[in-house]
Amino acid sequence: MSRVLWVPAVDHAEAESIAAGVGSGRLGHIEHYLSPEAAGRVADHLNRVAIKHRIDIRRSVFRVEQRAGDDGWIWVARIVDAIGAAAAAILIVCVGPYAVGFATLI
Incomplete structure (x- = not known):
């Protein structure tokens, strides 16, 4: 809000x-x-x-x-907020599948 x-x-x-x-x-x-x-x-x-x-x-x-x-x-720090949103999106898209794949091996 x-x-x-x-x-x-x-x-x-x-x-x-x-x-x-x-x-x-x-x-x-x-x-x-x-x-x-x-x-x-x-x-x-x-x-x-x-x-x-x-x-x-x-x-x-x-x-x-x-x-x-x-x-x-x-x-609201707009620049930091935008950078954080972009970093979260990259993390979810790029690292997410590898994390799920690695978790299935354990």
Whole structure:
């Protein structure tokens, strides 16, 4: 099971930090992070406040995906996840028949 959060932030590192706070319950208002439209409204509001106070920070919306684990939500490392899936497929296709054949000899 995975969950996608749409987080208004300056960069992706800040978005992951905010998503971790939302996932752990430290930050409320999860409804602001469940759709890109709601997150866009929050980002627009934060940008207007920054302009009003003459702060040169612009927030945009980042997509952060979390996957459920036994001990809570973990971040999805897409490259490592894809490499692991490919390695598992190769192992099953190439090594599986030899393992079954060897097991029949024992």
